[in-house]
Amino acid sequence: MIISDNLKIYVQKLRSSNLRPTKQRLKICQFLFDREKTFHFTVETLNKKINKNGASKVSLATIYNTVEAFTSAGYLKEILTSKNKSYYDTNIKSHHHFYDEGSKELTDIHYSQIQLSKVPIPPKGKKIKNLEVVIRIQK
Amino acid sequence: MIISDNLKIYVQKLRSSNLRPTKQRLKICQFLFDREKTFHFTVETLNKKINKNGASKVSLATIYNTVEAFTSAGYLKEILTSKNKSYYDTNIKSHHHFYDEGSKELTDIHYSQIQLSKVPIPPKGKKIKNLEVVIRIQK
DNA sequence: TTCCAGTTTAGAATTATTATAAACTAGAAA
DNA sequence: TTTCTAGTTTATAATAATTCTAAACTGGAA
Ligand SMILES: [Mn+2]
Ligand SMILES: [Mn+2]
Ligand SMILES: [Zn+2]
Ligand SMILES: [Zn+2]
Numbered sequence: 001m002i003i004s005d006n007l008k009i010y011v012q013k014l015r016s017s018n019l020r021p022t023k024q025r026l027k028i029c030q031f032l033f034d035r036e037k038t039f040h041f042t043v044e045t046l047n048k049k050i051n052k053n054g055a056s057k058v059s060l061a062t063i064y065n066t067v068e069a070f071t072s073a074g075y076l077k078e079i080l081t082s083k084n085k086s087y088y089d090t091n092i093k094s095h096h097h098f099y100d101e102g103s104k105e106l107t108d109i110h111y112s113q114i115q116l117s118k119v120p121i122p123p124k125g126k127k128i129k130n131l132e133v134v135i136r137i138q139k
Numbered sequence: 140m141i142i143s144d145n146l147k148i149y150v151q152k153l154r155s156s157n158l159r160p161t162k163q164r165l166k167i168c169q170f171l172f173d174r175e176k177t178f179h180f181t182v183e184t185l186n187k188k189i190n191k192n193g194a195s196k197v198s199l200a201t202i203y204n205t206v207e208a209f210t211s212a213g214y215l216k217e218i219l220t221s222k223n224k225s226y227y228d229t230n231i232k233s234h235h236h237f238y239d240e241g242s243k244e245l246t247d248i249h250y251s252q253i254q255l256s257k258v259p260i261p262p263k264g265k266k267i268k269n270l271e272v273v274i275r276i277q278k
Numbered sequence: 279t280t281c282c283a284g285t286t287t288a289g290a291a292t293t294a295t296t297a298t299a300a301a302c303t304a305g306a307a308a
Numbered sequence: 309t310t311t312c313t314a315g316t317t318t319a320t321a322a323t324a325a326t327t328c329t330a331a332a333c334t335g336g337a338a
Contacts, residue, residue: 019284019285020284020285020334020335020336021335022284022285022286022334022335024285024286025285043325043326044324044325057287058286058287059286059287059288060287060288060326061286061287061288061289061327061328062285062286062287064325064326064327065285065286078222080219080220080221080222081219082219083217083219083225083294083295084294084295084324084325085324085325086222086325086326098259098261098262098265100262100265101268107262109259113257113259114255114257114258114259115255115256115257116253116254116255116256117254117255117256118252118253118254119253119274120237120248120252120253120274122237122274122276123237123239123246123276125278126237126239126276126277126278127276127277127278128274128275128276129240129275129276129277130274130275131272131274131275133270133272134273135258135259135261135267135269135270136267136268136269136270137261137262137265137266137267137268138265138266138268139264139265139266158315158316159303159304159305159314159315159316160304161303161304161315161316161317163316163317164316182294182295183294196318197317197318198317198318198319199295199318199319200296200297200317200318200319200320201316201317201318203294203295203296204296204316204317222325222326223293223294223325223326224293224294225294225295
């Protein structure tokens, strides 16, 4: 079901995340990366979608492990915005978000849409790891 | 142990949060608000400190309930920065933070220390609820 | 083809948080 | 003051997200 060009890319992504290309992991890759547009998800939604139509099942543990490995390797971005649940993003370019507190959905804000004209210097010996803004919105 | 001036303030804070001034809640107030400087905490650290030296105990449920009520009433600010735990701030003025991923500690950034010279318009029918920046730092 | 380190998986464990329900109490009213 | 009751406290159970475990399974090197 995976066209061979993409297969190579997925195998490469897995290998460089220190993961062997198994059929479960390739199924996850296909769902995450075989798309025109990037998207946001939680482990809960990913698990439901991956295991929707019968065929073979992928365990929740494998989904957690793979998402975690891809996040460490930089193929997914984790977005901390919600009290009890982690969100992930297949858009790994640095960018900002709206977070709708009603629908609990994230929307991308292109990096150039926010300009920080003044940023403080971090404490001695510390470096800025990440400066992405989450703007909370509601009705 | 609570000087009477502060007592009045605490009773007022509790009443306006729709809470009766009980001795457990006053103990929490004293710990949170009887200080020169504001500070950041988690429910876990607050519970430990409140119940450190013997005397009378305050249950974890009461701590959760009181913190939640003060947050809704605007006497505490909740800061979502960590995957599995909520942080709270007794500094309720709008301001930004450094979050140290090593020590897991928050540091205030005065509101004027960050200047956003360009901010996107929220989607139709939505308003910006909050625009406070968390800058992740590490060694 | 063999073989084993790496993998998958179901289920248990952990952690933060929220809910429950019985015993207690603040404070209004008698 | 005493009574009375709605609100409160508390221990404990329940829930939800996440992480761990250990036994069965398999990718791929040799
Ligand atoms: Mn939680
Ligand atoms: Mn959790
Ligand atoms: Zn995004
Ligand atoms: Zn602060």
